[in-house]
Amino acid sequence: MICLPEPDPHLLARREDIVRALRSILGRERVIDEPLRLAAYETDAFTAYRQRPLAVTLPENTAEVADILRFAHREGVKVVPRGAGTSLSGGAIPAADAIVVGLGKFNRILDIDYANRCVVAQSGVTNLAISHAVADRGFYYAPDPSSQIACTIGGNVAENSGGVHCLKYGLTTNNVLGVEMVTPEGEIVRLGGRHLDSGHYDLLGLTIGSEGLIGVVTEVTVRILKRPETARALLIGFGAVENAGACVARIIGEGIVPAGMEMMDRPAIHAAEAFVNVGYPLDVEALLIVELDGPAAEVDLLIERVQRIAEAEGSTSCRASASEEERLAFWAGRKAAFPAVGRLSPDYYCMDGTIPRRELPRVLRAMNEMSAKYGLRVANVFHAGDGNLHPLILYDANSPGELERAEEFGNEILKLCVDVGGVLTGEHGVGLEKRDLMTYQFDERDLEIQHRVKRAFDPSLRFNPGKVYPTLHRCAELGREHVHKGQVRFPDLPRF
Amino acid sequence: MAHAPRERTLRPRDRADLVEILAGHPRPLEPIGGGSKRSIGSPVDADPLELSALAGIADYEPAELVLTAGAATPLATIEGELARHGQRLAFEPPDFGALLGSAPCGAQTIGGVLAANLAGSRRVSAGAARDHFLGFEAVSGDGVPFRAGGRVVKNVTGYDLPKLMAGSWGTLAVLVSVTVRVAPRPETETTIIVPVLDPAAAVDVLARGLGSPHDVSAAAFVPSRGAALRLEGFGESVAARVQGLLEWLGRDDADALADAESHALWRRVGSAADLGDAPCVVRISVPPSHAPRVIDEIEPERYLLDWGGGLIWAAFADADIDRVRSAIREGHATLWKAPRALRESAAVFPPLPPAVAALAAKLKAAFDPDGRLSPGRMGRHAAPGHPALETRH
Numbered sequence: 001m002i003c004l005p006e007p008d009p010h011l012l013a014r015r016e017d018i019v020r021a022l023r024s025i026l027g028r029e030r031v032i033d034e035p036l037r038l039a040a041y042e043t044d045a046f047t048a049y050r051q052r053p054l055a056v057t058l059p060e061n062t063a064e065v066a067d068i069l070r071f072a073h074r075e076g077v078k079v080v081p082r083g084a085g086t087s088l089s090g091g092a093i094p095a096a097d098a099i100v101v102g103l104g105k106f107n108r109i110l111d112i113d114y115a116n117r118c119v120v121a122q123s124g125v126t127n128l129a130i131s132h133a134v135a136d137r138g139f140y141y142a143p144d145p146s147s148q149i150a151c152t153i154g155g156n157v158a159e160n161s162g163g164v165h166c167l168k169y170g171l172t173t174n175n176v177l178g179v180e181m182v183t184p185e186g187e188i189v190r191l192g193g194r195h196l197d198s199g200h201y202d203l204l205g206l207t208i209g210s211e212g213l214i215g216v217v218t219e220v221t222v223r224i225l226k227r228p229e230t231a232r233a234l235l236i237g238f239g240a241v242e243n244a245g246a247c248v249a250r251i252i253g254e255g256i257v258p259a260g261m262e263m264m265d266r267p268a269i270h271a272a273e274a275f276v277n278v279g280y281p282l283d284v285e286a287l288l289i290v291e292l293d294g295p296a297a298e299v300d301l302l303i304e305r306v307q308r309i310a311e312a313e314g315s316t317s318c319r320a321s322a323s324e325e326e327r328l329a330f331w332a333g334r335k336a337a338f339p340a341v342g343r344l345s346p347d348y349y350c351m352d353g354t355i356p357r358r359e360l361p362r363v364l365r366a367m368n369e370m371s372a373k374y375g376l377r378v379a380n381v382f383h384a385g386d387g388n389l390h391p392l393i394l395y396d397a398n399s400p401g402e403l404e405r406a407e408e409f410g411n412e413i414l415k416l417c418v419d420v421g422g423v424l425t426g427e428h429g430v431g432l433e434k435r436d437l438m439t440y441q442f443d444e445r446d447l448e449i450q451h452r453v454k455r456a457f458d459p460s461l462r463f464n465p466g467k468v469y470p471t472l473h474r475c476a477e478l479g480r481e482h483v484h485k486g487q488v489r490f491p492d493l494p495r496f
Numbered sequence: 497m498a499h500a501p502r503e504r505t506l507r508p509r510d511r512a513d514l515v516e517i518l519a520g521h522p523r524p525l526e527p528i529g530g531g532s533k534r535s536i537g538s539p540v541d542a543d544p545l546e547l548s549a550l551a552g553i554a555d556y557e558p559a560e561l562v563l564t565a566g567a568a569t570p571l572a573t574i575e576g577e578l579a580r581h582g583q584r585l586a587f588e589p590p591d592f593g594a595l596l597g598s599a600p601c602g603a604q605t606i607g608g609v610l611a612a613n614l615a616g617s618r619r620v621s622a623g624a625a626r627d628h629f630l631g632f633e634a635v636s637g638d639g640v641p642f643r644a645g646g647r648v649v650k651n652v653t654g655y656d657l658p659k660l661m662a663g664s665w666g667t668l669a670v671l672v673s674v675t676v677r678v679a680p681r682p683e684t685e686t687t688i689i690v691p692v693l694d695p696a697a698a699v700d701v702l703a704r705g706l707g708s709p710h711d712v713s714a715a716a717f718v719p720s721r722g723a724a725l726r727l728e729g730f731g732e733s734v735a736a737r738v739q740g741l742l743e744w745l746g747r748d749d750a751d752a753l754a755d756a757e758s759h760a761l762w763r764r765v766g767s768a769a770d771l772g773d774a775p776c777v778v779r780i781s782v783p784p785s786h787a788p789r790v791i792d793e794i795e796p797e798r799y800l801l802d803w804g805g806g807l808i809w810a811a812f813a814d815a816d817i818d819r820v821r822s823a824i825r826e827g828h829a830t831l832w833k834a835p836r837a838l839r840e841s842a843a844v845f846p847p848l849p850p851a852v853a854a855l856a857a858k859l860k861a862a863f864d865p866d867g868r869l870s871p872g873r874m875g876r877h878a879a880p881g882h883p884a885l886e887t888r889h
Contacts, residue, residue, distance in 0.1 A: 199828030205659025255680030
């Protein structure tokens with residue numbers, strides 16, 4: 001059971017004054033306090049939990065954000081920043097005594113600068129809109145989280161989002177050049193810009209992945225890349241997970257860096273094939289999708305090399321895409337894996353640990369044992385190139401105790417990830433979801449240093465309270481709601 | 497300032513010893529790996545903290561593309577071990593021995609490279625040291641041993657403290673061991689040299705190369721030779737891309753340098769070795785398209801452009817760093833090489849705007865509450881709420 005720090009009764013009692021003061025900054029319409037309209041902000045994509053905030057503010061420019069944050073600083077009001085609310089770890093779930101600063105109106109691309117190969121966008125612009133804005137000149141923004149049609153670039157900065165192609169092109173932090181941020185004291189700062197690297201402490205690098213704990217990002221400068229000339233994919237089946245793992249290690253050992261390298265286990269393969277019918281082999285224990293992109297000469301060469309490696313590592317089937325349609329068909333099953341698994345079960349819980357690749361067979365075996373122990377099925381999709389696991393635990397929230405069992409199962413998986421030398425989260429963030437496991441990965445002194453960083457920016461701990469780091473405060477239970485198929489927030493978003 | 501007479505060198509044997517020293521030593525300390533970059537920064541009045549005992553590769557599995565080593569492991573040891581497995585550090589750490597003239601080439605350590613966030617010419621395609629720095633163990637200025645990051649590439653668990661350590665020049669914490677991401681070494685490389693003479697024409701060629709689909713891994717302008725674009729990878733691929741890039745650029749007057757020659761060129765470019773005889777060298781990071789104007793305004797005696805024009809190495813007989821900074825509209829300049837007297841009087845690292853300086857000062861205080869790690873090396877921080885960094889006098 002996940003709790004938030006107990007709300008401050010003084011803040012709750014001052015709600016009307018706070019709303020009035022915020023309206024003096026933003027006007028009536030852009031401060032939401034009516035229960036019906038607040039309901040839209042109660043949760044994010046970590047839908048098992050919800051909490052209504054004091055109020056929601058919708059500023060339109062950086063000066064307004066600074067005004068709101070200066071007011072909040074002066075009055076000791078807590079703040080939860082929010083982009084599109086697609087966090088899978090509860091990073092944007094409000095607190096009862098906090099105001100939400102929603103960046104939905106920060107939706108303009110400010111500058112497209114081909115000479116310096118970068119784009120400057122307000123933080124509420126969606127990830128995909130940046131790529132669309134530069135597509136006509138053959139450029140794109142590389143990090144591609146599966147929710148890219150909806151998630152915002154500011155949210156990507158907060159979470160240091162990844163994506164299928166980050167094996168070759170890096171995470172958000174490797175592709176963002178600068179941000180404009182408003183600090184908890186309401187100061188506007190610019191970190192980085194259209195140039196490379198910091199001349200002093202890398203505050204930009206610290207900000208990326210800070211999960212809304214140290215400020216509100218209002219503008220982001222990203223680097224853009226020329227779209228690769230071509231991309232081809234291989235679909236490779238194996239009779240054992242060990243062979244697939246050895247194939248991945250050997251591809252990397254031979255100096256090949258695929259654009260993406262995904263693995264699915266038997267339950268995930270069967271669920272995906274039943275859902276999209278793209279011709280995945282059903283007689284295999286593991287399926288690899290290896291995508292190579294770049295200049296055509298290089299891609300054709302590497303496709304052949306990977307085929308030879310797959311054969312040497314005992315693949316039972318291997319197909320290379322001969323057309324763009326075929327490449328997309330190979331991906332269709334993988335990209336539909338989450339909804340496909342969703343058809344097998346009323347609910348599923350998506351995990352996000354990272355492990356050293358060599359530990360994969362051991363971790364999969366252990367997960368199968370846990371599956372028997374908890375009496376819950378699990379299907380696995382896996383960013384094989386960088387060791388990022390996404391086990392999907394199947395459960396039925398209407399069945400008493402199953403959600404709790406699913407959470408315990410998930411926690412045991414994440415602890416195992418840490419035990420084998422990995423980490424709690426590869427790309428979804430700690431948020432609320434994994435907060436109480438932080439003490440499993442980090443000892444007291446590690447966390448003390450991270451708290452010092454937090455206090456340097458936010459000494460009164462007002463920003464995104466209760467997230468990422470366990471607190472010693474008394475806890476208040478969060479509202480819980482059973483979410484079933486069809487009622488999921490963002491049901492149309494691909495998740496992979 | 498001459499060395500203070502009470503200065504004494506401390507050499508911790510291991511992490512526990514280091515914790516004890518940091519918790520109890522009465523004087524400021526200057527963490528030193530190989531000592532190759534001690535002349536960068538404002539001079540520090542502190543006892544040298546020599547970390548050479550914290551050396552050795554602890555864990556390296558080539559198939560995982562990850563290596564963990566003691567912070568004071570010589571870079572040469574790591575690069576040698578990686579080369580034996582066909583791998584390398586993708587950020588191409590430069591060796592400033594020839595440029596600075598203050599330490600022999602080959603002296604630097606992996607911890608020093610990371611603490612300075614160095615990167616060579618491949619910065620423009622592969623990122624800087626910061627982008628390959630996955631995790632570390634360190635001891636804070638007040639003697640708290642801690643870990644951050646991890647040993648896997650994909651990790652968003654907690655603040656990204658490796659980014660903060662990279663480029664902190666030993667002023668926040670003392671690195672004990674570090675984990676870095678490594679990359680396959682390409683089979684072959686070729687460099688195309690386009691004979692252009694002025695920086696504006698050169699930056700245009702570099703931008704066209706970097707904006708091509710041919711995977712240019714480095715782009716520099718060496719005024720005596722021209723605009724250089726490097727392609728790396730598998731043999732057949734490089735051969736095809738060289739042709740493709742020449743057609744893309746529409747140039748038939750370009751030269752091509754093959755492996756050894758290409759390699760030698762980029763070693764010199766990345767480390768600005770050709771400017772080694774200049775008494776003052778300024779390292780400037782700007783948006784690439786600004787470089788021609790900045791060069792025009794700062795009038796260096798000699799210069800070199802790397803990172804597609806985004807990195808300017810400017811050599812002067814006597815650098816007026818304030819004048820250089822006044823020409824920069826976006827970006828920053830560091831007085832990378834200068835006589836001690838100038839480093840004592842000028843702001844070596846770029847002064848920060850007040851609100852950012854206040855954050856930097858609070859972070860310094862968070863990691864090093866008593867201000868004992870190389871105090872002043874990166875400038876004197878203003879107290880929160882007060883004007884920006886002062887210069888030293």
